[in-house]
Amino acid sequence: MESIRELLLILLAVILLVQNLSNVEARYHHHKKQKNKGSTVPPPASPENPVSSSPSYSPSVPSDPYPNDPVNSTDCIFDVRDYGAVGDGSADDTAAFRAAWKAACAVEAGVVLAPSDYVFKITSTIFSGPCKPRLVFQLDGVLMPPDGPDTWPKADSRKQWLVFYKLDDMTFTGKGTIEGNGQPWWDLPCKPHRGPNGSTSSGPCDSPALIRFFMSSNLVVSGLTIQNSPQFHMKFDGCEGVMIDKLSISSPKLSPNTDGIHIENTKSVGIYNSMISNGDDCISIGTGCSDVDIADVTCGPSHGISIGSLGAHYSQACVSNITVRNAIIRESDNGLRIKTWQGGTGCVSDLSFENIQMENVRNCINIDQYYCLSKECLNQTSAVFVTGITYRNIKGTYDVRTPPIHFACSDTVPCTKITMAEVELLPYEGQLLDDPFCWNAYGTQETLTIPPIDCLQEGEPQSEQEVSAYGC
Ligand SMILES: *[C@@H]1O[C@H](CO)[C@@H](O)[C@H](O)[C@H]1NC(C)=O
Ligand SMILES: *[C@@H]1O[C@H](CO)[C@@H](O)[C@H](O)[C@H]1NC(C)=O
Ligand SMILES: *[C@@H]1O[C@H](CO)[C@@H](O)[C@H](O)[C@H]1NC(C)=O
Ligand SMILES: *[C@@H]1O[C@H](CO)[C@@H](O)[C@H](O)[C@H]1NC(C)=O
Numbered sequence: 088m089e090s091i092r093e094l095l096l097i098l099l100a101v102i103l104l105v106q107n108l109s110n111v112e113a114r115y116h117h118h119k120k121q122k123n124k125g126s127t128v129p130p131p132a133s134p135e136n137p138v139s140s141s142p143s144y145s146p147s148v149p150s151d152p153y154p155n156d157p158v159n160s161t162d163c164i165f166d167v168r169d170y171g172a173v174g175d176g177s178a179d180d181t182a183a184f185r186a187a188w189k190a191a192c193a194v195e196a197g198v199v200l201a202p203s204d205y206v207f208k209i210t211s212t213i214f215s216g217p218c219k220p221r222l223v224f225q226l227d228g229v230l231m232p233p234d235g236p237d238t239w240p241k242a243d244s245r246k247q248w249l250v251f252y253k254l255d256d257m258t259f260t261g262k263g264t265i266e267g268n269g270q271p272w273w274d275l276p277c278k279p280h281r282g283p284n285g286s287t288s289s290g291p292c293d294s295p296a297l298i299r300f301f302m303s304s305n306l307v308v309s310g311l312t313i314q315n316s317p318q319f320h321m322k323f324d325g326c327e328g329v330m331i332d333k334l335s336i337s338s339p340k341l342s343p344n345t346d347g348i349h350i351e352n353t354k355s356v357g358i359y360n361s362m363i364s365n366g367d368d369c370i371s372i373g374t375g376c377s378d379v380d381i382a383d384v385t386c387g388p389s390h391g392i393s394i395g396s397l398g399a400h401y402s403q404a405c406v407s408n409i410t411v412r413n414a415i416i417r418e419s420d421n422g423l424r425i426k427t428w429q430g431g432t433g434c435v436s437d438l439s440f441e442n443i444q445m446e447n448v449r450n451c452i453n454i455d456q457y458y459c460l461s462k463e464c465l466n467q468t469s470a471v472f473v474t475g476i477t478y479r480n481i482k483g484t485y486d487v488r489t490p491p492i493h494f495a496c497s498d499t500v501p502c503t504k505i506t507m508a509e510v511e512l513l514p515y516e517g518q519l520l521d522d523p524f525c526w527n528a529y530g531t532q533e534t535l536t537i538p539p540i541d542c543l544q545e546g547e548p549q550s551e552q553e554v555s556a557y558g559c
Contacts, residue, residue, distance in 0.1 A: 331361065350372055
């Protein structure tokens with residue numbers, strides 16, 4: 088016994104010693120790397136060069152265990168003020184942001200810093216890569232676009248404002264706010280019912296999406312407050328590997344087309360710990376998305392979490408493996424919705440909605456394969472196949488203006504493998520238990536659903552469909 092203890096103690100001492108030695112070595116090594124980098128990166132034109140102003144670091148002082156650790160030095164921080172940003176809320180800081188981006192992009196783990204207590208204004212900008220790995224855009228202050236369509240530069244796209252393009256391994260974070268100044272865009276007479284006497288004027292009506300990630304991979308977006316977007320708050324297209332955490336997204340309930348987070352043609356996405364309130368879909372998932380995990384998200388007021396619309400203009404759409412867990416949806420026009428156009432092809436499969444709390448929501452659970460924005464959609468024989476949809480532990484209250492459960496599946500391509508377990512929805516006001524609606528919907532109820540859903544057909548349809556037959 089005694090000897091084993093001694094042996095262990097000796098072993099521990101050796102381990103500690105070795106660790107200490109390797110720590111020191113790692114620091115020397117790191118310092119050398121920093122120094123090399125400093126000499127190869129051309130210093131920016133700014134007089135307040137952040138590279139040269141960093142404190143000098145002496146590695147040979149053993150008494151101080153953490154002498155200006157190079158990991159935490161200012162070497163890699165590119166403060167937009169050092170590139171001429173004013174941050175008074177009215178000056179145009181675009182050039183400064185572009186220059187800081189360019190400098191940070193060129194070094195590993197570069198940080199573009201927009202510090203707190205400043206309000207930066209920039210025009211539509213494409214922050215493009217490729218950049219060195221681990222680039223960080225750190226927004227601690229306020230960042231905003233020009234104030235509405237009248238001051239939007241004529242040469243700039245009206246479809247997007249901040250664009251991140253061709254990046255890999257990049258983080259957009261900070262405790263700051265992106266203020267979209269959306270009101271003048273929402274008030275354009277071409278927006279629904281904003282024209283004279285509540286009409287809707289015709290004509291082009293482009294309004295910029297606030298933040299767009301395009302053709303990029305391994306992205307982290309966290310901590311930010313994003314508000315009052317002219318149109319979509321955040322959009323991911325053609326991306327792979329997206330981690331969204333602790334975002335606060337908000338726009339008024341009646342702001343048109345202000346989707347919270349929209350993803351399309353994007354794979355491997357996590358959306359966690361976020362609050363979204365807006366005037367359109369809270370989270371919308373378009374074609375070409377798979378392996379999406381959404382958890383601990385609160386939506387509302389909003390239009391809920393939406394898959395689609397899919398299959399417009401006879402297109403093929405594929406969406407698979409989407410999980411939504413531990414979400415709250417309140418004061419929303421829709422809860423969990425899948426919408427497809429008639430005439431499309433493809434498949435929506437393996438969706439799971441679990442532990443969702445509804446508060447005064449219209450159309451809590453909804454599959455609509457007759458989605459149509461005009462009155463003239465003809466019935467078609469082809470449709471996007473919907474299969475393998477699980478609703479588990481969905482509880483709360485619904486707005487009695489619409490039935491809480493609505494499965495309107497295609498005439499020719501039934502929805503299959505719908506699983507309902509512990510779904511209990513009660514009217515928010517009044518006693519009316521509105522009857523669920525189903526058309527051509529097949530599946531199983533593991534427990535008794537409230538309100539009772541007799542219209543869901545048990546089992547499988549006669550002619551069983553194969554996912555593979557739909558080209559996904
Ligand atoms: C740098 O050090 C400061 C003070 O020790 C700390 O508060 C901050 O979080 C560190 N930053 C990074 C990026 O590690
Ligand atoms: C709006 O409605 C008022 C009252 O009905 C009418 O006098 C006015 O001409 C209408 N304006 C337009 C632009 O249609
Ligand atoms: C489904 O997506 C999750 C990520 O959300 C992933 O971990 C898992 O492997 C995927 N499942 C399949 C069968 O691809
Ligand atoms: C299309 O089919 C649906 C379901 O069978 C039916 O309710 C609807 O009336 C049809 N619409 C047209 C335009 O034929």
